[in-house]
Amino acid sequence: MNTSEAPNPISTRLLQWYTPDAHGMPWRGCGDPYGIWLSEVMLQQTQISTVIPYWNKFMDHYPDIAQLANADEESVLEDWAGLGYYSRGRNLHRAAKKMVEEHRSQFPRDPEKVRALPGVGEYTTAAICSIAFGSELAVVDGNVERVICRHQKLSGDPKRGETKLRIREVSTEWLHPDRPGDHNQAMMDLGRTVCTPRNPKCDECPIAEDCQARIAGEPHRWPQPKKRRTVEKQQWISALFSWNEKILLLPGNTELLKNHPGPVLARSEGDLDTETALIEEFARRNLGTPVIIGFGDRFRHTITHRQLDVQPVLCSWQGPVPDEARLIDAEASSKLPVLHRKALQNLLPLLGAECEKDEK
Numbered sequence: 001m002n003t004s005e006a007p008n009p010i011s012t013r014l015l016q017w018y019t020p021d022a023h024g025m026p027w028r029g030c031g032d033p034y035g036i037w038l039s040e041v042m043l044q045q046t047q048i049s050t051v052i053p054y055w056n057k058f059m060d061h062y063p064d065i066a067q068l069a070n071a072d073e074e075s076v077l078e079d080w081a082g083l084g085y086y087s088r089g090r091n092l093h094r095a096a097k098k099m100v101e102e103h104r105s106q107f108p109r110d111p112e113k114v115r116a117l118p119g120v121g122e123y124t125t126a127a128i129c130s131i132a133f134g135s136e137l138a139v140v141d142g143n144v145e146r147v148i149c150r151h152q153k154l155s156g157d158p159k160r161g162e163t164k165l166r167i168r169e170v171s172t173e174w175l176h177p178d179r180p181g182d183h184n185q186a187m188m189d190l191g192r193t194v195c196t197p198r199n200p201k202c203d204e205c206p207i208a209e210d211c212q213a214r215i216a217g218e219p220h221r222w223p224q225p226k227k228r229r230t231v232e233k234q235q236w237i238s239a240l241f242s243w244n245e246k247i248l249l250l251p252g253n254t255e256l257l258k259n260h261p262g263p264v265l266a267r268s269e270g271d272l273d274t275e276t277a278l279i280e281e282f283a284r285r286n287l288g289t290p291v292i293i294g295f296g297d298r299f300r301h302t303i304t305h306r307q308l309d310v311q312p313v314l315c316s317w318q319g320p321v322p323d324e325a326r327l328i329d330a331e332a333s334s335k336l337p338v339l340h341r342k343a344l345q346n347l348l349p350l351l352g353a354e355c356e357k358d359e360k
């Protein structure tokens with residue numbers, strides 16, 4: 001506790017407004033650095049309502065660092081399926097192992113050691129250390145940037161140069177010296193629920209009194225818009241193998257869902273027809289010639305800036321099952337990443353017909 005500094009008036013108003021359990025987040029008030037870390041990693045680019053059931057599942061399946069570290073990666077990723085950005089799930093597992101090896105299965109208190117964990121950046125370090133240990137570190141994410149840019153009427157891109165530096169300065173000036181965790185969570189809540197991107201609810205805002213953007217009458221004009229990343233449209237083929245009424249999955253080796261077992265994925269751009277693209281990809285992966293059973297309905301799937309148009313194809317696996325392959329039942333598709341699940345679901349009618357043929 002720091003008794004030498006008086007809190008900034010902004011923070012005093014923020015904390016009077018803050019209600020920790022207003023949004024039903026089970027990790028709020030849990031006081032456990034492990035649970036706080038899980039929530040912060042899961043919340044990266046994911047909505048709270050989506051995260052809540054995953055957080056409960058992880059706390060149930062892996063109640064502490066050692067149990068997460070001792071689980072096999074495949075199980076962790078299966079539990080992660082549906083949350084997206086699989087590297088986060090993989091990093092969670094690697095970080096748990098590192099804490100077992102280097103920190104005696106305890107969550108480190110030193111921000112530098114927290115920052116050194118796989119998948120933990122500056123924002124996550126500040127969030128975990130301030131909430132779990134009361135470290136005086138201000139969080140800065142898109143929500144905080146928006147609140148500060150508006151309150152101070154800062155021009156320029158909040159992610160670059162002078163504007164970025166000024167946002168960091170202000171966030172530190174505002175930070176409550178005795179309740180940094182609550183202050184940070186109040187800032188996040190304010191940006192998420194009141195100072196929203198399109199229609200900020202200035203009438204409900206605890207810091208409206210001296211907000212320069214509100215006084216200017218056009219709060220939505222800040223932060224200044226940045227150029228939008230263009231969405232790239234891509235055509236892909238997703239070739240799943242049927243083998244003895246099972247689905248055979250191979251290790252991923254494309255830029256999509258790399259290292260995650262699944263169908264063979266192949267780009268089919270320009271004039272290349274599906275069969276030719278598949279023949280080329282099979283040759284590239286030494287899989288022989290594709291034995292195509294049939295085609296499912298095309299579907300769309302978006303991954304970050306890529307909008308995929310996917311043609312699912314059911315192939316028959318010929319020969320012995322390779323060591324690196326995995327066999328699953330078609331009904332187990334819920335454990336697959338959404339892209340693979342959609343392909344499998346679009347191939348189910350063909351799979352049903354295939355199984356009936358096998359039974360005759």
Ligand code: SF4
Pocket residue numbers: 147150151194195196200201202205206207208209211212213214219
């Ligand atoms: S007064 Fe309006 S624009 Fe200013 S911080 Fe509050 S909600 Fe955002």
